Amino acid sequence: MTPGILPDSALRAMIARGEILAPVPVGEAQIQPASLDLRLGDVAYRVRASFLAGKATRVADKLDDFGMHRMDLKGGAVLEKGCVYLVPLMESLALPEDVSAVANAKSSTGRLDLLTRVIIDGGTEFDHVPAGYTGPLYAEICPRSFSVLVRPGMRLNQIRFRRGDAVLSDAELSALNAREPLVSGEALIDDGLGFSVDLNPAAGDLVGYRAKPHTGVIDLEKIGHYRARDFWEELRTREGRIILDPGAFYILVSREAVTIPPDYAAEMAPYIAMVGEFRVHYAGFFDPGFGHGTAGGAGSRGVLEVRCHEAPFVLEHGQVVGRLLYERMAARPDRLYGAGIASNYQGQGLKLAKNFRTE
Structure with missing residues (x-):
């Protein structure tokens, strides 16, 4: 099979x-x-x-x-x-x-x-x-x-x-990228497809959110219910860098927009432990069709869930923070991500969980 x-x-x-x-x-x-x-x-x-x-x-x-x-x-x-x-x-x-x-x-x-x-x-x-x-x-x-x-x-x-094992090697990933570009800009392929953090947005100076330490309870059934400012502190900068605080949790966004073709799936993985005192990725599945067929065919950016560890760490715009491991599907799905299945994050940029509303 x-x-x-x-x-x-x-x-x-x-x-x-x-x-x-x-x-x-x-x-x-x-x-x-x-x-x-x-x-x-x-x-x-x-x-x-x-x-x-x-x-x-x-x-x-x-x-x-x-x-x-x-x-x-x-x-x-x-x-x-x-x-x-x-x-x-x-x-x-x-x-x-x-x-x-x-x-x-x-x-x-x-x-x-x-x-x-x-x-x-x-x-x-x-x-x-x-x-x-x-x-x-x-x-x-x-x-x-x-x-x-x-x-x-x-x-x-x-x-x-x-x-079985159907993870693409770097050579296979490069060949796939040549047939169908997987990422906006140059593809960094090294044990998967590397992606970096966007700390220099094209418009405005909002680069992410940091969780507030003392908040109320979140009812997970309530969608678009909670005011973001009650739970999150906005991170704004025009300097292209932020300092991560130990123990703090951040929502950031990738600089690159990525595409998952219909016959493939991907999983987000940490880059390498030596790049800094932080962890990227808690939710890491990218379904077939993510970013595929979005407006202009430009893909969708990946939201980064970041937690800093023992020491404060300077995170710079364009720093590589993670990688996508692409894997073949055994067969093409009947429905793709975003195709009439209430996918919340197709075509996303910097975006909080669906429970929050920004005002």
Whole structure:
């Protein structure tokens, strides 16, 4: 069978065969061009610390050691900033021996600084599900900047299924870029497609946002509800640089506009650890069709979720901060990103999560 990321049609077939299971049937709205949205279950567990199950160990057994208290989500519950929670997901898996999976936070989840990762029974890595896995899925959720109100069925992360290894080499990526330009401007191809930060906007001086430290609770169901200024500080400069504060969370934007052709998917990854004391990327899936066919064919820019670590760090305009790893699809999806599936970030520039409104 063709290696690559499994498209939406294959996900529907997996559901029909019982390889993706849930007590509440999986809805069509959960199926994206190259991934499946995962839903929170009815309960959450406040835990003392983040953990992995480890080989031959169930997550439920770890809860006996690290669980603090159980929370019912059915009426809505607040996950508090700085705390760690474990939520059993509605979906479970019975994967074929040749299909593995990788999970990641959804775009709006990452833009809220919600560290959300999938763990599994016997798992030794976050967000990775080995081929042939049969068992439950859990979301570990740690709100970093804002406390949030959640309910069962909310979709904070997503999962991709793949058969084999179809990541493009630099030579293959260069050939693809020659056929269909993947990025505005010159393509920096070195272990993926590099992208840089825009700190010198063409219009105005707004270059990003920094999360405020003391805010109210965000109800994740409310779209366009919260005033951005109540939760975010605007970052403005005409100098082409900003200084990142340790522990602070930033929303910035890439200088380049990127395109994901219909037969490919991509994942955002850190560039290299040696470039600075910060991390870029919490939500990293780019679906087939992202930036493809946008106005003028210019692509869409990538929003960067940035957290500074131990020391203040000067970030300069045009500094390379991440890379996109392109991967072949096993088949073209029935629908592409932005094509009538309520994609919130097609054609985006600098943009906060969908819960906020700017005034």
